[in-house]
Amino acid sequence: xxxxxxxSMRIAAPFRSLDELEPLAKAGxxxxxxxxxxxxWDKRGIRADKNSRLCGxxxxxxxxxxxxxxxxxxxxxxxxxxxxxxxAYSGLDFDLALEQVRLAHQMGVGSVIISDIGLLAEVSTWKxxxxxxxxxxxxxxxxxxxxxxxxxxxxxxxxPRHLTTGEMDETARELDDMxxxxxxxxxxxxxxxxxxxxxxxxxxxxxxxxxxxxTRLDNLMPAFLLPALLKRRESVQCxxxxxxxxVHALQDCAQIQRIEQHYRRxxxxxxxxxxxxxxxxxxxxxxxxxxxxxxxxxxxxxKKCSDVGMVNEARxxxxxTPSKDAFCKACKAIFRKHNxxxxxxxxxxxxxxxxxxxxx
Amino acid sequence: xxxxxxxxxxxxCCTRALPDPTRLRALLALAEKKCLGVTFVTxxxxxxxxxxxxxxxxxxxxxxxxxxIAFNDWGVFAMLSRHYPRAQLVMGRVLHRTxxxxxxxxxxxxxxxxxxxxxxxxxxxxITFVQGLGVTRIGIDHLVRPLSLPDAFSFxxxxxxxxxxxxxxxxxxxxxxxxxxxxxxxxxxxCQQYYVKTxxxxxxxxxxxxxxxxxxNPDPLPSPMMPAVNRLVFQPALxxxx
Numbered sequence: 375x376x377x378x379x380x381x382s383m384r385i386a387a388p389f390r391s392l393d394e395l396e397p398l399a400k401a402g403x404x405x406x407x408x409x410x411x412x413x414x415w416d417k418r419g420i421r422a423d424k425n426s427r428l429c430g431x432x433x434x435x436x437x438x439x440x441x442x443x444x445x446x447x448x449x450x451x452x453x454x455x456x457x458x459x460x461x462a463y464s465g466l467d468f469d470l471a472l473e474q475v476r477l478a479h480q481m482g483v484g485s486v487i488i489s490d491i492g493l494l495a496e497v498s499t500w501k502x503x504x505x506x507x508x509x510x511x512x513x514x515x516x517x518x519x520x521x522x523x524x525x526x527x528x529x530x531x532x533x534p535r536h537l538t539t540g541e542m543d544e545t546a547r548e549l550d551d552m553x554x555x556x557x558x559x560x561x562x563x564x565x566x567x568x569x570x571x572x573x574x575x576x577x578x579x580x581x582x583x584x585x586x587x588x589t590r591l592d593n594l595m596p597a598f599l600l601p602a603l604l605k606r607r608e609s610v611q612c613x614x615x616x617x618x619x620x621v622h623a624l625q626d627c628a629q630i631q632r633i634e635q636h637y638r639r640x641x642x643x644x645x646x647x648x649x650x651x652x653x654x655x656x657x658x659x660x661x662x663x664x665x666x667x668x669x670x671x672x673x674x675x676x677k678k679c680s681d682v683g684m685v686n687e688a689r690x691x692x693x694x695t696p697s698k699d700a701f702c703k704a705c706k707a708i709f710r711k712h713n714x715x716x717x718x719x720x721x722x723x724x725x726x727x728x729x730x731x732x733x734x
Numbered sequence: 735x736x737x738x739x740x741x742x743x744x745x746x747c748c749t750r751a752l753p754d755p756t757r758l759r760a761l762l763a764l765a766e767k768k769c770l771g772v773t774f775v776t777x778x779x780x781x782x783x784x785x786x787x788x789x790x791x792x793x794x795x796x797x798x799x800x801x802x803i804a805f806n807d808w809g810v811f812a813m814l815s816r817h818y819p820r821a822q823l824v825m826g827r828v829l830h831r832t833x834x835x836x837x838x839x840x841x842x843x844x845x846x847x848x849x850x851x852x853x854x855x856x857x858x859x860x861i862t863f864v865q866g867l868g869v870t871r872i873g874i875d876h877l878v879r880p881l882s883l884p885d886a887f888s889f890x891x892x893x894x895x896x897x898x899x900x901x902x903x904x905x906x907x908x909x910x911x912x913x914x915x916x917x918x919x920x921x922x923x924x925c926q927q928y929y930v931k932t933x934x935x936x937x938x939x940x941x942x943x944x945x946x947x948x949x950x951n952p953d954p955l956p957s958p959m960m961p962a963v964n965r966l967v968f969q970p971a972l973x974x975x976x
Contacts, residue, residue, distance in 0.1 A: 462831035465856035465884065466849055472859075490831075491808070492859030515902070516781045519809030536902035537780070538918060544781055564908075565901040565947075569778060569806075571834025571875075572899055618933030625927050629910075636909040637930055 383655065383689055384664060386456070386555060387682045388671040390433060392443055394678060399451045401679040402686025406448060407456040407487060409434035409671060410441055410478070414470055433672035438477065445482045456485040457504075458671075460511050463490050472496065479504045485529065488512070489568060498526035505529040510557060510667075513568035516541075517548040530555055532667065535649075536566060539657040539724050546660035555665035556658065559681050560673070562649025562723060564640075651723030652688045652705040656698050684712045741765050742967055744775035744790070746806045746828050747900040747946040749783035750921045751974060752776075755793050762797045772801040775826060776814075778900055779807045788813060795821060804873060805829070815867070824890070825864065827873030827897055830854060834898050836938035836949050839878035847879070856884040873967070876951045878938060883962040890965040893955060895973055898940060898947035906944050925974050943974040 387403035389395070398406060411434040435441050448455045457478045463471045471493050475486050479502065488494045489509035497503055510532040514520040520531045530553040533542050537556075546554050565572075621634045655666070666689075668681045687708045695701040709717040743761050745751040753761060758774075765772045774794040776787050787810055794801050795818055803818075805811040806826035814821060831854050833839075842850045854860055855872055861884065864872075871888045874881065875896035883889055906924035908917050925944030932940045940949040955966070 462854040463857050463859075464849075464852040464854055465858070466852045468857040468859060490854070490857070490859070492854070492857045492861070492863055494859075495863035496859035513778075513807070514809070515807065516779050516784060516809040518784060518812045519807060522808045522812040534902075536918075541780055541782075564903060564905060565899045566778070568831070569828055570899040571832065571897065573833045573835045573838035619930050620933075621928050621930050623928050630928065633909060633928060636912050640905065640909050 382661060382664065383658070383666055385682055385685050385689070386665050386667040388668060388673065388678055389444070390435070390671055391675075392440070392447060394675045395444070395447050395451060395453070397675060397679045398682055399453055401682040402689070403453060403682050405454040405456065405665070407458050407667075407671075408444070409458050409460070410474060411435075412437055414473070415467070438481075441477075441483075442481055449482065454484045455482075456487050456507060457483045458487040458509065459493065460487070460489050460509055463493055468492065468496075475504065487532065494523070494526045494528075498528075507555070508532060509568075510534050511568040513566060514545075515566070517545045520545055520549055520552065520554075524549075524552065529553060530665070532556070533663075534566060534568070535562065535669075535723065539654050542658065542663060543660055546663045550660075550662055552662060553665075554660075554663045555667050556651075556663060557669050558651040558654070558666040558685055558723065559668045559670070560649060561669040562721075648721055649723045650709060650717065650721045652684065652709060653702045653722075654724045655685075655688055655692055655705075656701045657724075680712045684708055738770065738968075740771035740773060740965075742773045742775055742804075744773075744804070745777050745974070746775050746804070746826050746897070747777050747974065748904070748925075748944055749777050749779060749786050750923075751925065751944065752786065752790050755790070758790060758793045759797065762794065765798070772798050773804055773824070774801055775804040775806070776810050777806060778828060778902075779810050780902065784809070784813055788817060791818065791821070802871070811867070823867075823869060824871040825869050825873065827875055827890075827892055828900060830872055830874060832874075832877070834875060834877060834896055834949075836878045836896075836940070836951070842879060848882075851880050851882045853881055853883060855887055856882070861886045871965075874963075876953070876955065878951060878953065880956065881960065883960050885962055887962065888965070889960070889963045890967050891955070891959075891963045892967045892969055894951050895948045895969045895971075896951050897973075898949055900946045902945070904945040905942055929972060929974075941972055943972050946974055948972060948974075 384404035385402055386405050386407055387398045389398065389406035389408040435444060445455055459471055459474060475497050478486055483504055485505040485507050487507040487509045488497065489511035494506065498506060506526055506528045508514055508523045508528050508531040512523065513534055514523055514531050515534045515537065523531055532555040533545065535557045542556055619637065621630055621637060623630055666685055668685060670678065670681065688705050691704045692701060695704055706717045743753060762772065772794065774791065776791065779787060791803055791814060802822045802824050803814060804824050804826040805814060806828040811823060814823060865886065871890060873890045873892060876891055876893040877896060903918050904921060907919050907921060910924045911919055913919055929941050929943035938949045938951055940947060
């Protein structure tokens with residue numbers, strides 16, 4: 375089993391600019407995905423969401439020329455490409471989203487990753503179109519939901535990050551003629567991507583942008599920065615970094631103080647962002663869960679390559695380690711090598727693999 | 735009940751917070767006695783939740799075939815439309831994607847206000863597809879910014895508690911256990927014991943209860959009311975409470 379999985383699992387890597395292409399390919403990426411936001415969106419004043427990117431428009435490819443160069447270069451190195459359209463589109467920008475899909479298809483982008491149900495439905499009726507991939511933000515959180523998306527002729531469904539490996543396995547078993555992708559690294563918010571109404575605003579302040587983007591800590595943002603970010607008008611608006619809050623007891627609750635302390639950790643913990651599911655590769659045995667996605671389009675090149683390298687090494691390890699324990703031990707070594715600190719089970723994407731429940 | 739014509743019950747975020755069959759029957763009997771319409775709200779679901787949702791909807795439709803069923807998950811929609819093809823399915827507010835954060839609504843720059851007011855339900859692709867499914871009603875929240883709604887649907891406006899977010903893992907459970915975020919632990923109904931109110935949007939306090947987050951919008955309802963809104967869903971308490 376292990377050997378077969380190791381050779382068949384593909385790695386989807388986040389991508390932003392041309393200088394990342396070769397390093398990512400060398401690190402082990404099998405395909406790349408990226409966002410695109412050109413001046414058309416800016417002209418209409420549509421700057422609010424930046425294609426669901428925390429750090430704003432800069433995380434996307436910004437011009438048609440750049441997109442053309444990326445597609446051509448990716449073809450040369452043999453990496454399939456996917457364009458992510460992760461917003462919910464309204465009557466004001468739906469036409470732009472359609473135009474973007476058309477453009478991507480004309481330029482030779484292989485697939486589009488879509489989360490908006492209206493856009494999926496519309497594009498699915500086109501005779502000439504790229505392959506359709508259902509975004510993790512479309513929340514195919516159960517087999518029926520994944521099956522629901524079949525009507526659009528989709529090539530793949532990216533499973534929501536909150537599913538357990540057991541649930542992914544169950545969905546893939548029930549729908550064995552569909553291909554699935556799962557997220558293996560980064561962006562581990564507690565809340566469901568596709569159903570969350572928080573606005574992850576762009577970090578427009580240059581100092582914070584620099585902190586967030588230029589350091590290797592960009593996926594391990596120190597908790598002490600979060601309240602400062604939250605206070606700024608142009609900053610992250612979500613549930614991170616809440617420092618002012620109170621716990622209200624609805625019943626006679628003797629443990630209110632302890633709960634309050636725990637909530638303080640909950641709101642500021644860096645595990646919200648950095649998450650790792652390397653060990654779970656062992657448990658993903660269905661051949662139709664075919665792609666492991668490294669999240670984080672906005673991360674630095676070095677971080678992206680390191681992350682892809684981590685998954686690639688774990689994938690290779692899978693072929694050589696017959697037991698689960700041996701594989702997890704190897705993954706911990708890979709984790710330490712790439713991150714410079716030890717895995718203690720606290721960053722687990724998939725908590726059925728974490729030691730926590732036994733300790734609770 | 736004054737001008738109330740319908741009651742909403744169920745839960746949009748958590749299967750474990752759905753009323754059990756005994757309680758469901760009691761609620762249905764109350765609605766019958768008061769001559770009220772019924773909307774049963776179903777939650778976001780994982781595979782393990784689907785059966786319970788189907789059973790609960792069965793209990794409701796058995797007693798009230800005219801009941802509306804609000805779905806907040808496309809998988810639940812697919813399941814219900816297959817099992818109960820004649821049921822009146824309406825789209826819950828959780829599934830209608832929009833930026834709800836009151837801090838965002840308060841800080842939308844002038845040049846983006848039009849964009850921020852237009853909702854997903856106004857896109858031509860959404861209208862064609864969702865109408866094609868036979869869905870004619872959609873739930874929306876009383877947000878801090880004005881909304882521009884299409885005529886293509888009827889809207890139910892929830893007031894004064896607006897939905898903010900939902901997680902698969904229960905934050906209340908996670909916190910009580912001192913577990914890492916996202917730990918899909920069990921349920922000891924911590925949501926009935928406490929909730930957390932945050933201060934970062936002072937006028938619109940955000941509350942986290944169970945696996946969900948809401949904010950209270952005390953602002954008066956739009957006047958005149960948006961033409962597409964023909965139902966007000968009054969929620970005086972945090973929705974998660976049993």
